[in-house]
Amino acid sequence: MRVISIHDFSKSYSKGTFAVKNISLxxxxxxxxxxxGPNGAGKSTTIKSIVGLLNPTNGSITVNGHDITKASVQAKYQIGYVxxxxxxxxxxxxxxxxxxxxDMYQVxxxxxxxxxxxxxxxxxxNSDLVKTIDTYSHGMRQKLSLISALMHNPAVWILDExxxxxDPESAFRLKKMMKSHSEKGKTVFFSTHVMEIVEKICDRVAIISKGELLFVGTVEKLKKNRGDSTMEEVFLEVTKSEAEQDDFSYLDAY
Amino acid sequence: MKQNKMISLILTLINAHYGLSKKRVQYFKEKKRLWEFFLLLGVFGFLFIFIGPLFVKLQGMMIDQYRQVGLEGLFLNNAILITGMFGFFLGIYLVINEFFFTKDLNLLMSLPLKPKEILGAKSFLVMIDLLWISLLFLLPPLVIFGVKTGADIIYWITMVFVLVFSQAFPVIIQMIVLLPISRYINFGKYKDFLIYFMSILLVVVVIGFQFYATNDLAGYQLSEEKMIEMLSNPQGLISQAGKDYPPASIGVKALIGEGFQRVLWLFLFILMHVTGFYFALFIGEKTYYKTYLKFQDHYNGKEGKANQLIFEHSSDRFSGTDCNLFVCNKQPGISANI
Known part of the structure; x- marks a missing residue:
């Protein structure tokens, strides 16, 4: 069954410039x-549109059968968003x-x-929950955000990086949680720049660059198409990155 | 403990707005910044002990003067009117800030809340903010009046409603005006300009109102026939003075009107505010959600532009101009997104 359905979705912030162009997933x-996808590729724009924080310019997005613009409250009950x-x-x-x-999710x-x-x-x-949030470190905020998103046992996890x-231990636990959630027949949709995680836990991936989808499929298929390179190499190749040709000798020139 | 969604939302917004939990931890658990707590207590104590009696005496004298000419209703009318005017002036900034510039909107919009629920909770918060003005400028005159005139139980019950609803009218009007306008003017984009513009507009409105009210009342007083009518029927003057601000005249009639009519005026007073509030929610629901999303577009668009700027210059890494740096500095979020 399709849990998230994105159909001909486009998002434009100003006339004629599209952050995301006609993607279907x-x-x-x-x-x-x-x-x-690289920075500015349209990942966060797509994710914010899926969770109802942005209105699509064109196309439609449904979560568990609920259109995010027409039945946003019902759709949001299905989602745990970080x-x-x-x-x-x-x-x-x-x-x-x-x-x-x-309270908001009526748990x-x-x-x-x-x-x-x-x-x-x-x-x-647990011991920090009695402290006010403004005393939290970046990592603690991220953890609190994760706990709050997973508390109502949502069917769909949508996690933006x-x-x-x-910390490594929490990251490991989160990866395990994501895998366990999917094994129970539920869905995890997440963006990341860490290729190692992609290789380890993703069933399928999509690569987006300059607002356009370049690839959708399994990690194995992606790697096979590119001659069994590492995920990092594949990513750089698909997104046509010139990073490998960069000359950084200027860093030690003075 | 599980709570009703709306109650939880309002209580949480109040807690976050006034930093109640933070202050509780700071003052009573960590025993930090206790001087701040005692300073506040001291200031309020000083005001209460030294200014309070003088204020009560002045108010009492004013009531006596009004009573001598049988116009005690005008005293209450002025108190409600002045409080409402303060609400209009200060509320406009609070409404804009609460609806368009607070960070919690990003969070609230991601939760399963209807736009009118967010709108209702936020307008409630603005009203509570403005209620401090009512506690300062409306509550004492109402209490002093009640005590001095030996008011009956209906007066005291009505007084509670008048006090609670005292800032509703300004907030309702501001929501009805500002929320639809915000569909066409991106408040997020012109924040500084908006503050200057609104300030100038407010001064013009105040001068205009003052001019209109003075002329209107002066014209009323100068007419001999109307002067006789006013003295024989003080309610007429209240209605005349209150026609510029309906909650004042209706409130006064509910407070000190005749017989059963008082209850009807009170009913009308409540009905007017509740209907107005629902109308404001209706207008806001039709306009606010799209406005907020547009506001999001602006934020994300700016971020996108800034990123684009960095990418455009990425081939020439040493050509960072002032303009580049300025844009980057305005958007520290970019670095966090890399």
């Missing part, structure tokens, strides 16, 4: 889907923030108690 249930930069209420305590998010007392305890232990944040800021 189907993400199925039980899939860990990696969304890759933005690229954690947006939190700084002056609240961590636990107050989590309770607020749980029962029992479920929120269980999930807050387990998730905060997994991310080693979720690993950024996490």
């Amino acid at each position: 189907e993400i199925r249930d039980g899939e860990v889907f990696g969304f890759l 933005p690229d930069e954690a947006v939190l209420m700084e002056k609240l305590k961590g636990i107050e923030y989590l309770n607020f998010i749980a 029962s007392n029992r479920q929120r108690r269980e999930r807050i305890t387990k998730l905060s232990e997994a991310f080693k944040l 979720p690993i950024v800021g996490l």
Whole structure:
């Protein structure tokens, strides 16, 4: 079954300039889907449109059958979203923030108690939940953002560069959680720049560059098409990066 | 503890807005910045002990003067009017700030909330902000009036409604005007300009209102027939003075009107505000969501442009101009997105 369906989606911020041009994607249930691309390629624009933070200029996006522009509330109940930069209420305590998010998703007392305890232990944040969020480090904010997104047990996880800021142990746990979520028939859609994660956990990937989809398929297929190079090399090749030809001798010239 | 969605949203916004949790931790747990807490207590204590009696005496004298000519209603009318005017002046900035510049919008819009729920909670927050003005300028006159005239129970009940709704009218009008306008003017883009423009506009409106009200009232007073009518029927003057600000005249009639009519005026007072609030929500729902998304477009578009600028110059890494640096400095988020 298709969980996220993106059909002829375009997004323009100003007349004639498109951040994303006519992309169509189907993400199925039980899939860990990696969304890759260089900076400014249109990843965050696509993700923000999927979660209803941006209106598509053209095309449609549905999440579990709910059109994100026409039935945004129903669609948002299906989603657990972690933005690229954690947006939190700084002056609240961590636990107050989590309770607020749980209220918004109508999570029962029992479920929120269980999930807050387990998730905060997994991310080693339990003792910090009584502190106000403005005292948190970047990594702690990212962890809180993750816990709040997963608390209502959403069917679809949409994570925009979720690993950024996490310590290696938390990053490892998150990868395991993502895999476990997909094994239960649910969906994870995430963007990342870390090719190692893509290789390890993604069932399928899409590569976007300058607003256009360049590839959609499995990691194996992608690598096979490019003569079994490393994921990093494949990515640079697909996105036509000139990074390998760069000469950095000027760095030590003086 | 699970809470109703709307109650939780409003309480959380209030907590975040006033930093209540942070202050509680700071003052009572960490025992930091306690001087701030005591300074606040001291200032309010000083005002209450030294300024309070003088204020009460002045208000009492004013009530006596109004009563001598049988115009005590005008005293209440002025108190409601002045409080409302303050609400209009200060509220405009609070509404713009709360609806268009607070960071929490990014979070709220990603949650399963209807636009009118966000709108309702935010307007409630603005009203609470403005209610401080009412506590300062409206509550004391209402209480002093009630005590001095030995008001009955209906007066005290009505007083609570008048106080609670005292800032609703300004906020409703501001929402009805600002939210649709924001579809055509990108407030996010012209923040500085908007503050100057609104300030000038407000001065013009105040002068215009003052001119209109003075002329209107002067014309009313100069007519001999109307002067007689005014003295024989003080409610007429209240209606005349209050026609520029309906909540004032309706509120006064609900507070000190005659017999059962008071209850009807109170009902009308509540109905007017509740209907106005729902109308403002309706207008906001039709316009605000798109406005917010447009605002997001502006933010993301700017980020995109800045990124584009960096990419355009990436082939010549030493040609960073002032303009480049300026754009980059304005958008520190870019570096976080790399």
